[in-house]
Amino acid sequence: xxxxxxxxxxVMLDIxxxxxxxxxxxxxxxxxxxxxxxxxxxxxxxxxxxxxAGKTTTALSILNLVPFPAEKPTAGTIELDGVHxxxxxxxxxxxxxxxxxxxxxxxxEKVAMxxxxxxxxLNPIFTVGDQIAxxxxxxxxxxxxxxxxxxxxxxxxVGIPAKRADDxxxxxxxxxxxxxxxxMALACNPSLLIADEPTTALDVTIQAQVxxxxxxxxxxxxxxxxxxxxxxxxxxxxxxxxSVMYAGRIxxxxxxxxxxxxxxxxxxxxxxxxxxxxxxRKAELKPIRGLMPNPADLPKGCAFCPRCxxxxxxxxxxxxxRKWLSETHCVECHLYDDGKDVSKL
Amino acid sequence: xxxETKRDILLDVQHLKKYxxxxxxxxxxxxxxxxxxxxxxxxxxxGESGCxxxxxxxxxxxxxxxxxxxxYFEGQDISKLSKEEMRKLxxxxxxxxxxxxxxxxxxxxxxxxxxxPLKIHGMKNKAERQARVRELMETVGLAERLAxxxxxxxxxxxxxxxxxxxxxxxxxxxxxxDEPVSALDVSIQAQILNLMKDIQRKHGITYIFITHDLSVVxxxxxDIAVMYLGRMVEKxxxxxxxEEPLHPYTKAxxxxxxVPNIHSKKERILLKGEVTSPINPPKACRFASRCEYATDKCxxxxxxxxxVKPDHFVACHLLKKE
Numbered sequence: 001x002x003x004x005x006x007x008x009x010x011v012m013l014d015i016x017x018x019x020x021x022x023x024x025x026x027x028x029x030x031x032x033x034x035x036x037x038x039x040x041x042x043x044x045x046x047x048x049x050x051x052x053a054g055k056t057t058t059a060l061s062i063l064n065l066v067p068f069p070a071e072k073p074t075a076g077t078i079e080l081d082g083v084h085x086x087x088x089x090x091x092x093x094x095x096x097x098x099x100x101x102x103x104x105x106x107x108x109e110k111v112a113m114x115x116x117x118x119x120x121x122l123n124p125i126f127t128v129g130d131q132i133a134x135x136x137x138x139x140x141x142x143x144x145x146x147x148x149x150x151x152x153x154x155x156x157x158v159g160i161p162a163k164r165a166d167d168x169x170x171x172x173x174x175x176x177x178x179x180x181x182x183x184m185a186l187a188c189n190p191s192l193l194i195a196d197e198p199t200t201a202l203d204v205t206i207q208a209q210v211x212x213x214x215x216x217x218x219x220x221x222x223x224x225x226x227x228x229x230x231x232x233x234x235x236x237x238x239x240x241x242x243s244v245m246y247a248g249r250i251x252x253x254x255x256x257x258x259x260x261x262x263x264x265x266x267x268x269x270x271x272x273x274x275x276x277x278x279x280x281r282k283a284e285l286k287p288i289r290g291l292m293p294n295p296a297d298l299p300k301g302c303a304f305c306p307r308c309x310x311x312x313x314x315x316x317x318x319x320x321x322r323k324w325l326s327e328t329h330c331v332e333c334h335l336y337d338d339g340k341d342v343s344k345l
Numbered sequence: 346x347x348x349e350t351k352r353d354i355l356l357d358v359q360h361l362k363k364y365x366x367x368x369x370x371x372x373x374x375x376x377x378x379x380x381x382x383x384x385x386x387x388x389x390x391x392g393e394s395g396c397x398x399x400x401x402x403x404x405x406x407x408x409x410x411x412x413x414x415x416x417y418f419e420g421q422d423i424s425k426l427s428k429e430e431m432r433k434l435x436x437x438x439x440x441x442x443x444x445x446x447x448x449x450x451x452x453x454x455x456x457x458x459x460x461x462p463l464k465i466h467g468m469k470n471k472a473e474r475q476a477r478v479r480e481l482m483e484t485v486g487l488a489e490r491l492a493x494x495x496x497x498x499x500x501x502x503x504x505x506x507x508x509x510x511x512x513x514x515x516x517x518x519x520x521x522x523d524e525p526v527s528a529l530d531v532s533i534q535a536q537i538l539n540l541m542k543d544i545q546r547k548h549g550i551t552y553i554f555i556t557h558d559l560s561v562v563x564x565x566x567x568d569i570a571v572m573y574l575g576r577m578v579e580k581x582x583x584x585x586x587x588e589e590p591l592h593p594y595t596k597a598x599x600x601x602x603x604v605p606n607i608h609s610k611k612e613r614i615l616l617k618g619e620v621t622s623p624i625n626p627p628k629a630c631r632f633a634s635r636c637e638y639a640t641d642k643c644x645x646x647x648x649x650x651x652x653v654k655p656d657h658f659v660a661c662h663l664l665k666k667e
Contacts, residue, residue, distance in 0.1 A: 050530035173619050174394070203393035203557065205616045208601035212615060230531065233603025260607045274535035275605055276564030281583060285564065287535030291500055 009082070012192050012224040013039040013062065018076035019094075020057050020248075022069055027296040031057045033248040034076070036322075039192070039241075044218065044225040046235040048271075049245035052292055055228045058245075059194045062226075063111060064096055064103045072096060080110060081191055109139040112185035116197035118177035122169040128155070128180045129165025132187050139188045154183040158213060175206035179213070186217060193218070196228045211238060232271065236260060241328075244268045247293055247303035254329035264331045266308045302334065310335055355519060355551045356382040356405070361414035363397075363404045370625040374400040375411075376575035379650070382568075384518075387545070387552040389566030389583070391559060391598075395620060396572040398555045399443075402521040405553070406438055407431060418519070436466050439512040443524035445504030449496040455482070455507055456492040462514040481510040485540060502533035506540070513544065519551045526561065538565060559602050563587055568656075571595045574623050574631040577650055581657040591659045594632045630662065638663055 020032040032054045039045045047055050060066050061073050064085065073094045078085040085106075087097040096103070107113075115121045123131060132151035136142065142150070152162035158179040169177055178198065185193060198214070199207040215238065218225055227238055235242055235256075242259045244252040244267065252265035263269045270288035277283045290307040299305055305315040312334060320332045363375040375397040382388045390398045404411040407423065416424050423434060442448035449458060456478050463474045482489060485506040496504055505525060512520050522541070526534040538561065545552060556562050562569055563583055570580040571592065579592040590596045597614040604611060618635045630636070633643040642662050650660040 050532065175619060204559065204601045205393065205597055206619070207603075208613060209615060211603075212613075231603060232605035236605050236607045236609075237603050256607045260605070270532060272605065274531045276538075276560040278560045278563055278587070278602065278604060281563045281587070283564075285535040285539055287539060288532035289536075291502065291533070292530075 010040050011038055011079070012041045012043075012081055013037070013226070014077075014079040015058070015062075016077045016079075018058065018061060018078065019074040020054070020061060020066060020070055021074045024069060029296045030298055031070075031248055031295060032061070032073075033298070035243075035245070035248070035250045037243055037250065039224050039226060041191075041224055042222045043240045044227055044238055046239035046242040047226060047228045047245060048230060048232060048235055048242060050230060050292060052247075052295060053245040054248040055245055056196055059113065059196055059226065059228060062192075062194065063107055063113060064098075065107075080106070105139065108135050108185075108190070109188045110190055111192045111194060112188070112190040113194040113196065114178075114181055114185050114198045117201050118174060118181045119201070121181050122177060124169055127166050127168055128172070132165075132180070132184045135184055136187050150187060151183075154187050155180070157186070157217065158183045159209075175202050175210060178202060178210055182210070182214065182217075186221070186223075189221060190223065192224045192226065194226045194228070197230070198227075199234070200229070200231075214238070232260075232275065244271070247295065247298060249303065249332060251304065251333070252329075252331045254326075258326070258329035262329065264325060264329070264336065265304075265333050266310050266335070267304045270307075302332075352381075353384040354381050355384040355419060356553075357415075357417040358382075358405060359415045359417070361401065361404055361416065362412045363400050363409065364412045367624060369622075372624045373575045373626055374623065375404060376626075377414075378572075378575075378577050380570060380577065380580060382551060382553065384551055385545070385549045386567040387554050387565060389554045389556065389562035389569040390572060391556060391562050391569060392572035393557060393598075393620065395574070395623065397575040397623075398557075398572050399523050401572070402440070402523050402553055402555050406440055406521055408440070436515040437517050438519045438521075439515070439517040440521045440523060441505075441508050441512050441525045444528055445501055445508055446496075446528070448508055449504060451496055454493050454495055455487065455499075458496075458507055459510045459514060462511060466515055477514070481513055484513065484544065485510045486536075500533075501529050502536060505529065505537055509537075509541065509544070513548075516548070517550065519553075521553045521555070523555045524557070525554075527556065527558065534561070541565075559599060571598065574620060574626065576631055576647075576660060577658075578632065578661070579657075579659045580650070585654075585657055591653065591657065591664055592632075592661050593636050593638055593663075630660075 015035060015037040017034050017036060018032055019034050022029040022031060049055050062078060066072055073086060075094045084097045086094050089095050129148055129151045132154055133147035136147040136150045152165050155165055156162050160176060160179055172180065199210050202210060229235060241255050243250045246267050252268045259268065263272060273286035274288060276285060288307050293299055293303055301317045302315045302320050305311045314334050320334045322330050322332050323336045324330045325336065359379050361375055361378045365372040365374055378401055390401060392398045403409045405416050411424060415422050459478045459481055460474050463477055468474050479489065487503060487506050526537050529537060544550060554562060554565050566583050568580060569583050569586045571578050573594050579595045590599050597616045600611060600614045616635050621634050628647055629645055630643040630648050633639040648660045648662045650658050652658050653664050
């Protein structure tokens with residue numbers, strides 16, 4: 001028992017068998033189809049995948065902000081630092097385990113999120129100082145003057161002069177707006193930071209500055225990070241562990257060496273082969289053929305089967321189970337079923 | 346310089362400028378850009394937002410009128426052509442836009458969209474037009490059953506294929522590709538890049554490829570031009586530029602690319618500060634405020650683009666011709 005206790009204390013986020021479905025009048029969109037994801041304290045977990053893979057929906061589930069028409073996960077549990085965010089009721093449905101007020105106190109204080117587009121994440125009619133101070137006042141019992149002081153401190157921390165706290169968002173460039181958003185997210189010292197494509201809207205030299213700064217702050221405060229991105233380059237730079245997501249499933253999970261040097265899933269391999277190799281400009285691109293499946297009409301077996309060069313008969317009908325290849329590396333692919341050659345790719 | 350005559354120059358841009366009048370004065374979007382482009386080759390233009398790369402592409406095609414400068418297409422100065430003459434020439438010079446979501450008419454089907462340029466340029470026979478549409482759809486890999494689909498029914502990759510088919514319709518010699526894959530996922534991006542390369546190989550088309558993605562431009566281009574705040578700061582063959590970037594900005598830009606390789610031990614040059622305003626820029630090197638090597642000369646005199654090595658052009662006071 002005591003061993004178990006210690007174990008949970010290391011875990012910041014524990015998602016088990018999360019399912020999110022959006023039911024509309026004529027179809028059910030299966031956004032997330034049973035994922036497990038665990039982030040230990042102080043670690044950065046990369047979630048990589050293409051448009052529509054379910055990355056952002058995963059993040060919104062943690063904050064209990066799943067949009068209409070689902071509004072909550074269909075099944076599964078999420079534990080944040082030992083606290084259950086969802087529970088299963090008598091009918092077997094997944095329901096929020098906390099009151100809306102509790103979620104509000106979690107959002108911003110325990111879990112903060114950085115959104116992709118800093119241009120729309122800030123309110124144009126308040127100064128950036130006010131906006132940072134607002135989240136401080138919501139979560140900490142301080143007066144406006146104290147909160148503003150904290151806001152200025154945070155701005156300095158992200159490399160913006162404190163005197164600019166009185167400026168409005170339109171007076172900042174894109175890179176600086178994203179820094180403001182990061183300052184706001186970190187103002188209450190969250191234990192978990194969700195960064196949803198934090199640098200996608202930024203130029204590459206500015207991206208380098210922002211990533212460097214995020215790395216510094218993460219290490220300074222020991223924040224756990226869920227880094228959502230489509231860019232494997234950013235994963236390589238920022239993360240300890242990686243989950244590769246495809247059509248609402250985590251198809252491969254491992255540490256950096258597992259994913260980058262011992263790639264096992266054909267989809268992960270396809271992602272790498274699609275990227276132009278900066279060290280070898282003559283190398284031909286090998287795109288993944290075909291398109292993402294319609295999430296309202298997923299293939300019966302493995303969702304990647306129609307695009308996979310290694311697909312076998314079984315892949316069409318049976319969804320592959322998770323298979324652990326080592327203590328740190330797992331994959332959902334029939335190529336690695338028992339008795340099969342595990343070094344296939 | 347001696348072998349210049351042997352080269353088959355398709356496009357020769359001289360002192361191209363585009364200034365916009367804005368509230369605070371004049372915005373120098375493109376400021377004195379000159380380059381030549383050989384037939385059948387690809388020139389990549391890279392730079393960050395606001396550096397003037399898209400404006401350069403559009404000013405060459407006169408989709409926006411340049412403030413001054415000349416654009417010679419097959420020896421003819423197209424910046425002097427009348428509207429009517431220009432319209433005829435548009436068969437030869439085409440553009441593929443960045444966003445396949447906003448560059449297609451939502452009320453036209455795939456075949457109508459591709460057919461339109463054929464109509465405009467006088468292909469009168471309907472059967473002939475439809476045969477050409479089918480041929481183009483096959484070239485860009487669009488299934489025939491999609492001929493009557495509307496853009497909203499298609500994903501980004503397929504929409505971009507329509508944009509490419511439309512650009513190819515009149516057998517152009519030259520296409521400006523303005524961030525053609527930026528809106529697409531990597532697996533789809535690779536499909537489109539391969540398609541565009543195939544088309545170039547088959548039809549000998551010359552491309553200007555505008556992008557902010559350095560690994561894509563490296564893969565796709567023969568020559569690469571780097572722009573910064575309206576100025577071309579470096580131009581070189583792709584290999585030379587990536588192996589031995591000379592301009593301090595190019596060096597920083599290349600070092601900032603996140604590489605999807607956990608063993609890559611790249612030294613990162615972090616730039617200080619942000620891009621300065623292109624409105625009424627001072628007579629100085631525009632990169633001087635962020636450059637760690639900047640001298641007094643850089644702050645009061647604008648460097649010219651000079652050829653420091655064969656085919657390697659740089660605009661920087663620190664570099665002299667070898």
